Amino acid sequence: MVDEKLAKMLRIASDPLHIRNIATSAHIHHGKTALTDNLLAAAGLMSEKAAGDLEAGMMTWQHADEQERLMTVDAANVSMAHTFNGQDFLINLIDTPGHVDFGGNVTRAMRAVDGTIVLVCASEGIMPQTETVLKQALRERVKPVLFINKVDRLIKEMMFTPQQMQERFTEIVIKFNRLIENMAEPEFREKFKVDISNGSVAFGSARDNWAMSIPFMQKKSISFKEILEIYKKDEEERKKWVWEKAPLHEVLLDMVIKHLPNPKESQIYRIPKIWRGDPESELGKDLMTCNPNGKLTFVVTRILIEPRSGREIAAGRLYSGTIRAGQEVYLSMEKGTQRIQNLYIYKGVKTEMIEAMPAGNIVAIMGVRTRAGDTISLEPDTPFEEMKHIFEPVVTKAIRAKNPQDLPKLVEVLRQVVKEDPSIKVEINEETGEHLLHGMGELHLEIIENRMKTEKNVDIIGSPPIVVYRESVGSASSEAEGKSPNKHNKIYMRVEPMSETMIKAIADGFVPEGKVKKRDPKLWEALENAGMDSKETRQVKDIFEGNILLDQTRGIVGIDEVMELVIDGFEDCMSYGPLAREPCTNVVVRLTDVSLHEDAIHRGPAQMLPAVRDAIRGAMIYAKPVMFEPVQTLLFEAPIEYMGDLTKLVTQKRGVLLDVINEEEHYVTVKGEIPVAETFGLSNDLRSATNGRGVQSMADQTFKKMGGDLQLKIVGQLRDRKKLSVDEMGIAKTHSGG
16 A cells, blocks of 8 residues: 555655755754754654654663663755645755754755744753854855744743743844844845744753744734733643634645745756856756756755664655655765665655656665765766855774774765765874774764764774864975975975955855865956955965965976876875975965976976975975964853852863853853864863753854963973974974874
8 A cells, every 4th residue: 555645755856946955053052953853743754752862762762771861963855745725845954953063964954945044042042053054054155034932931930921921932033033133145035034033043941842922823813812821721621722713734844835936936046056056057047947857966064874884864855856765876976886776765764665756855775875065967067066065073982992903984974974964074193004084073982982882883092182283384485496305396485374355254154165076157256345456366276274375387398297196296295295294374385496307207206206205394384384273262151149150160171261251140251262272171170160950052153362481381292192203394294204
């Protein structure tokens, strides 16, 4: 017998006007997963009894550690049907994590969706992570609606009157819209704002399964006073009232359908932002119109590895064409063709095998081995923009297999880990045989390490967490020369610090990174807007990890043949700086002159790469190299009697006290800037300083220049740890001479 729910979902999926691809996003513990669970229960896809029950475990939690920590770590895909004004709609929803260490999962989810429900706790208000997830959504032109959750706390704990509740909601909406005004691109500042009166704002309690919006209250003739009364009823009576008068799923999904765009609407303005191809080309037109008969374009946003079989499932968004099981497809990152074995749609949390699916949907495929961010098509074409995470990995752990015979297994597991979570970077230290895991924070690496032991069954030994620093230059250098080992080729380079406007333009994604095509007017315009001279914009050859390479040579015979090697050498130098082989940032490198041997055989990689590296590193040593350390802006909240302990905690950690906010009568928020090197074990220190009553969250992360004495000390420690030697110019080298 054909599954009726599945048949209904497939029927709706063929009409993009009746599809909504959405995410839930919020600060940690503001109720996203309880909301998703209750929406699934209402759609008849899980038991109502267990929905939103922390102890029983959330439906979308797929790992034991999510249950232990009572928090979402991975993004989970779910799909359900909903009827609005007599018409059926398909809702594809991705539940995302709220903890800042797992922000990479939010970034990837935003690529697949067109709208997001942002949850804000009614009592806590807008928090740092609310800002971050909103920024991630706006960066991908994803439209928000607002759900003010945990209103039960205002009623039961804080005893708010109807008047106070309305004032609190208005205050949250004003702050939310102010964030949109500050962070959205000019054309979306007004379009993306939310409004209590038109129903793009709802409020309620995901845990107690009720929600309201002003239009819904008018439709059902309900007053704020009645809402206060529901907590005076016994549980059975309350549930009955909620189901009849204010069902969470109906209010929220009605809001989603009415205020968030369908794929046909959204792709018109999202495609120019997330795809750098020609909008007038055949593929460009297919993408802009979400054409089911057009060229196939599927973007992978997540890789799941089945624990039992070890098979990879790639989930993502189909932007154009129709995807089918058995199709042979081209993978832009892997640069080759593979065959799709199975195609799946989500029914609730579970996947159901299907034969084909048209554009505008979120689906999963099996049979291709790829990575998140890959663009899958039928033949090579312009891929989608790389997904940029808001924060960079700043914490590293060295890990090794406990038993040497487990080394091949460890290498395979690390390959899987990077596929499942691309915000993790893995590096192999050839000198020590250690594998370095770079992550977003201490908790991020702790969870990855724990999963490797418990789920992947590899016994590993991890080092204490280590901070990742950045190297840069303090001034413009004089010209430095690099000679090839055979002395037949010479490279001349200059370096200088990057301007603040250019740093910001690259960080905000207005100037895209990557090797530059011959003609790229879009990039030239972005560079000019960031303050670069129009003649120089044409000389840019590569933008790599926040550094720029320009070719300012003129009329050199053979330069085109070696340019690829110059770019490779530049990227190598930017990955391993001259002081302590830490990554470089905010450096502009200018290739000023080249002297090449006329015979190509004498200017291969073995000759050119050392010359390029010596020229760039030599120029950086002339330019007063500096070290930057990662610094986090943290918020600490606790009862007001712990204010002194919180300020003391910040100053003890080499921190700078930025603000003390005392908005609520009995609570205080202390804002401080603390170097990441001082944050290890901070949650334990906070617990003991506040008797377990303090909470912390991260508002921002940047790199700050170190003082001279501290720089000397840190560089010395890094060189010792990495076992580096220093040549006569002061450039750090590995023992193999790299």
